Amino acid sequence: MELVTSFFSLIEDLTWGWSLIPILVIFGVFITTMSGFVQFEYFTRMFRVLSSKNQSGDPNAISAREALLVSVGGxxxxxxxxxxAVAITLGGPGAVFWMWAIALVGMATSLVESSLAQLYKRSVGDGTYRGGPASYIIHGLGAQYRWLAIIYALCLMAAFSFGFNAFQGNTFAGAAHDSLGIERVWTGIFLAVITGFIVYGGIRRIAKVADVIIPIMALGYMAMALLIIVLNITELPGVIWTIVANAFGFEEAVSGGVGAALAQGLRRGLFSNEAGLGSAPNVAATADVRHPISQGITQSFSVFIDTIIICSCTAFIILLSPVYQPGAEGIDGVVLTQQSLVSHVGGWAQYFLTFAILLFAFSSIIYNYYLGETALGVMTSQPTALHILRLAIVGIVFLGATAPGATAVFFFSDPLMGILALVNLMAIMMLFPVALRILNDFRAQLKAGIARPVFDPKRFADLDLDHTAWPHAHLASAQNPVADEGSVSPARA
Structure with a gap:
């Protein structure tokens, strides 16, 4: 066992330890620059997904908003x-600034990987679609890279569906026990039953559940943070200055100064928003949209919601409270957030935070399950295998909830996530010229006065696409006067 642990520790050192974070940052900056700062170009367009006018007309399909909410939940x-809270404790307030910075860069990475997932998605035949990094590796890079897609799928399933679901079950049960006094076994049974009901409904049921609980989760937490900001409005400018000053070394809150702030901010930001890690594109591929870039823009918005909004809520709750003392030890993680909330609005806030944690953990569980279902589809299409996966997920969630030490068994999750991130980054960089082609197609249609660009796969005949996955393509000939700009460069990346 010690040999296995050492092996995975080595993988983690080689990925998250020194290579992956710089690569994610460099690739993110490269994509941002080469795409013409696309995340800022279409920033206001991101909010259109919230309007009912931009939803799919097919009642069986997954809408862009539902796909957004599932990914936000994850x-x-x-x-x-x-x-x-950990980032602020170890890196000081300046870590928050670098979390914001990596999110703004990551928005471009997420847009590209999600657009590619849409481009190479496949129709399931029941009005839904499936795709993701494994799909754009096989159909974008070629069948000779199928082995790479299998490695990606195995890492995705092991890290997210098994490892992270055990952690989320543990978080869910721990919060219920600590704040409400509910025994872990009862929480585990409840969570397993609800998880089973949802996962056996497939992506449609997952999307419908996310459409309800994610707005409640996000809006409730944002409302609490906004209340705290209003109550401490006079201190807000000072907190913002502290964040910036610590980020650039004008003030030092913890040992390590700028280096500690930069390292913690980048690491926690990347872990949180998952841009470039190759997980969210699996959900992005399920949406019924008119153009791949439309869903890319939507998933870019998902990164914005996660880090710029939700993470900032936690940061301001902590930094506006007297509980946080720079350099102090002993209060960390969720305890720091909890005590900060209590200091602002009273003891009842710990129950509010427990409820928020429960929703956050549960939304991640159903998201992680779907990633496993997508990964399984790359390896086999046998219904029995899917049934076994669903039972295994329910069992793992129960195990993680009932046994406090069970999550130690899944120590391999972070190292495997590092591997799948490297595989995904390699694939999207090889396919980046293709992503630019469809981005240029989208831009050309907007320039021609088309308010809602439509993707026509026939204009990209050199690509291995599923034409049945684009039911809106017939609208292209009627409203798209743009010349065959998308097919001028037939070379595959």
């Missing part, structure tokens, strides 16, 4: 509550 989790 990105937003314990890291937004406990992770931000």
């Amino acid at each position: 990105r937003v989790g314990g890291g937004n509550i406990a992770g931000v």
